[in-house]
Amino acid sequence: MIGLPANRLFCILLLSLFIPAAVCGASVTRTLSTTEPGVGEVFVVSLSTDGIDLGGVVETLPAGYAFAGTDHPDDRVLVRGQKIGFAVMNETRITYTVTAPTSGSGDITGTWEDFLGETNGEIAPSHVAVDGIETDPEKSAEKPAAQEAASPFAVLAAVAALLIAGRGGRR
C-alpha cells in the first residue's frame, strides 16, 4: 500500500502530466504507419486535430520524401515543395501518405494554428529513416522514387505555388 506522502507525490505527478495539455487547449499530434519505410514505400501519416474547429496545419517532409496524397478534401490542401498545408475545418483527423525515397532519414516537422482559439504550436517531430538506416542529412536530398512521376495534384499545386509567388502584395 502506498503511504500518504507517496500518494500525494503520485497525484502531483499525475497532475503534472495532465495539466499542460489542459492549459494549452488544442494541440496536434502525429502518428506514422511506420518510421522505417522500405525503398519507395508509401506510408501513412495521421494528424490528430481534435479540439481545433477552424485552423491549419503545415507539415514539412524531410528531403527526398514526397507527398503522395490525402483523404482530406482537395480544396483544403496546398503543396509547396516539401511543405503541405491543410486547412482544418471541424475535422478531428487528417491522414496523408508519403512516398519514401531510395534512401534517407530525417524528421517530419509541423506547426499548427487554431484560428478561433487564437493559439498555435509545433507538432513534435517524427523521425523516419528508409529501412531504418540513418544517413547524413547533407547527402539525403535524393530524389524519391515517386517524385520522378509526380502526381497530377502535385503538379497543379506547384503551378499554383508559382502563380502565388509571382503575385506579390496587393495592400
Added chain:
Amino acid sequence: MKRLLLALLLLLAVPASAAAGGIPGDADGDGVLTSGEYALAALAYLDAAYMGGAGDLDRTDIQDAAWVYARWDGKPREVVDSSGQTVTLYRPLRRVVTFTGESLETLRSLGFDMDRVVAVDKYSHEKKTFFPECQNKANVGSIWSPDMEKVISVRPDAVFLYATISTAACDDIQKRLEASSPVIRVFRFDCFKPATYADEIRTIASIVDAPERGEEFASFYESTMDRIRDGTGTIPDNEKTRVYFEYWFDYTTVAASAGYNEKTELAGGLNPFAVGTAEYPVVDPEAILVADPEVIVKLAGQGLAAGGYAGHDPEALAAIRSALIERPGWTTISAVKDGRIHVIHSDILGGAQHFIGTAYLAKWFYPDRFADLDPHAVHQRYLTEFQGIDFDLASKGTFVYP
C-alpha cells in the same frame, strides 16, 4: 481536376476582399464567406505564413475570417444601435475606444476581453479602483473635449459614444471619425437609462458575440428592475411615498427630465418638485418644509465628494446626513422625525449601476414591500460575477448611509 484548378485560381483572389474592408477571405466580394472561400483563405494564410508563399492575409485576417465563418454564419453582422443607425460589422471588434464609462462597464459585464479596449475616456481613466485595467490605456479625453489625434493614433475599429445625451458633441466626434477612416465603426449607446438598458445589453452582446452572457446579465438586471416595477406599479399616486431628492448641491433637486427623478419614480417615490423645465432646479427651503417629504435622499458623488468606489468612508456620508438634519426647520419634516434620511452615492444610481441604487430607493420608500430585496447582495453579485473585480463591499467603498 477542374474543381482543384478553380479552387487554386480562387486562392489568388482571396486577398482582394480583405484589402477592401469587407469580410477577410470573401474572394468574390458578395458579402458572404462561403465554406470554399474560407478554406482558400486559410490555405492562402498558411502559404504566406509557413510555406514561402506571398499572400496578403495575415494572422488577424484569418482569425477574423474564422470568427465570421463560425459565429456569424459567414455573413456580416448588422446592428441597430440606440440612435437608430444600422452599423455593419465585417470582423469582430479588436480595438475599441469608449468615450462613455457606461459602455465600458457594460462591455466588461459582458465578459468582453478588456485587452481589446485600447483607449478610454478621461473619467474612466481616473477611476483607478473601478477600472484598474484601464490605467495603462490611452486617454482620449471627454466627449466635450476629445483628443481626436489620440483616438486616431490607437487605430480603433470601433468607438462607443452616447446615443441621446450630449448629442451635438457625440455627432461631431462621429463625423470626424467617419471622415478619417471608413473602417471605424461608431456605436451610440447610453447604458444608463432604465427604459433602454436591458435592450442595450442584448444589442452590445450581439456586437461582441456574447449572446449567452448578454442574456444572463440582462436577466440579472431585469430581475431587480422588474421586482421594483412589480412592487410599485400598482400604488396609487395618493399613496406613494413623498420624496425630496437633493442633488449634490444644497437645495438643488431633480425635476421630471432628470435621470435621478426617473429612478425615484420607478422606486415608487412621488417627487413634489418634479414639475418644471430645469433638470436640476433650485428650490426654496420653505417649500421643502411645506412639502413635508416622508423620505429625503441626498446624492453624494462628483459634486459632493465622499464615498463611492474610491474610498471606504461611512463617516463622511454620516456627516452629510447630520448636516441635513441640522438645517433650519428640518426637525419638523416627517422624514427627519422618522429618521428616513438617506445618502446615496451616484456611482450606484447614475450610470450602468442604476439598478442597484434604485433598489436601495425602493427599499427606503417601501421597507415592507421590499423586505426581501437585498440591494447590497445585488451589488456584490454584480461586482463579483459580472464586473469580475475583487471588491468586497464589507470592507471597501461606501455607497449608502444608513
